Amino acid sequence: MMIQSGCPFHRTKPAPQPQPKPDGQAPQQPVDSTDPAGLGQKLDNPKAGLIPCPWWRTVINNDMVKVDHDGNVSFKDLRQALKQTGVTFGLREVAILGVKRVACHMAGVPTGGITGFMNVLNMDRINVFDLPKSELMHNGDSGTLRNGFNQANLERLISYSSDGQRITAKDLADANQKQMEADPGEAGRKFGIAEYSILLNIFGKKDESGEKFLTKEDVTKIFKNNQFPDGWEKNKVGFWAFGSSFKEMSDRQKEAR
Ligand code: HEM
Numbered sequence: 001m002m003i004q005s006g007c008p009f010h011r012t013k014p015a016p017q018p019q020p021k022p023d024g025q026a027p028q029q030p031v032d033s034t035d036p037a038g039l040g041q042k043l044d045n046p047k048a049g050l051i052p053c054p055w056w057r058t059v060i061n062n063d064m065v066k067v068d069h070d071g072n073v074s075f076k077d078l079r080q081a082l083k084q085t086g087v088t089f090g091l092r093e094v095a096i097l098g099v100k101r102v103a104c105h106m107a108g109v110p111t112g113g114i115t116g117f118m119n120v121l122n123m124d125r126i127n128v129f130d131l132p133k134s135e136l137m138h139n140g141d142s143g144t145l146r147n148g149f150n151q152a153n154l155e156r157l158i159s160y161s162s163d164g165q166r167i168t169a170k171d172l173a174d175a176n177q178k179q180m181e182a183d184p185g186e187a188g189r190k191f192g193i194a195e196y197s198i199l200l201n202i203f204g205k206k207d208e209s210g211e212k213f214l215t216k217e218d219v220t221k222i223f224k225n226n227q228f229p230d231g232w233e234k235n236k237v238g239f240w241a242f243g244s245s246f247k248e249m250s251d252r253q254k255e256a257r
Helices: 046-050 054-061 075-084 089-107 113-122 128-133 151-158 169-182 186-203 216-225 239-256
Strands: 072-074 125-127 166-168 212-215
Touching: 046 128, 054 128, 054 186, 054 216, 072 075, 075 089, 075 125, 089 113, 089 125, 089 239, 125 128, 151 216, 166 169, 166 216, 169 186, 169 239, 186 212, 186 216, 186 239, 212 216
Parallel strands: none
Antiparallel strands: 072 125, 166 212
């Protein structure tokens, strides 16, 4: 059976399935447990299986960006993928400017002064295979995609669901709070809840009371299978949506401290 992505823009190409040998023996290459969606195979480079961000992995798996052999993605494609996943103009452009700066640092291009600023503006690609070495790595992440996919850390993340089914901003704040105890540092807290806020807003939905949530299956699909949640529909994710979830998580953590 062909499993397809819930993304209305792009349908997931099924990861190549190991085929039985003509003599009927079991396939020799089982799916790599650290790269269950088979990104390494898809892009013909094992570094693809080590991309640490669930959004990148999902948009790559859904062919929403083109990744060249060395791991480069153009900012044109990044902009388009952000748009297709609901990130609205203002937040998108601010994010792109920040990511261009990071891309310059990763490529060793100077960013200081007027010349550096022009370098940032003119940066046209980011190397996604180099993300694990980037300044965006921080303490206190869930560890689910550090050094490849990690099932135990995914289970720990989804265990924060307070009703056993859905994962809300409060649950994600609690998960981050716990992660910060094991791996302290204020930068990790801010980056961590910013990532969880954008995750919830892009991939989540709202219940009747307006509360945003992801189901446990949604989180598994995104992190493990690098697919959009079933029935996913594009949200409008701008400063307000992002900021209000960020604040909710931040307030939750202050209450708990
Ligand atoms: C706008 C859509 C995006 C969403 C929803 C998103 C979501 C996330 C989430 C939830 C994590 C944390 C994973 C965890 O704790 O296990 C993460 C990690 C990461 N993201 Fe993204 N991200 C997005 C865009 C980006 C972009 C544009 C970049 C950079 C070019 C990026 C780079 C990273 C990196 C490097 C990590 C790893 C952090 C670490 O493990 O320390 N992300 N992302």
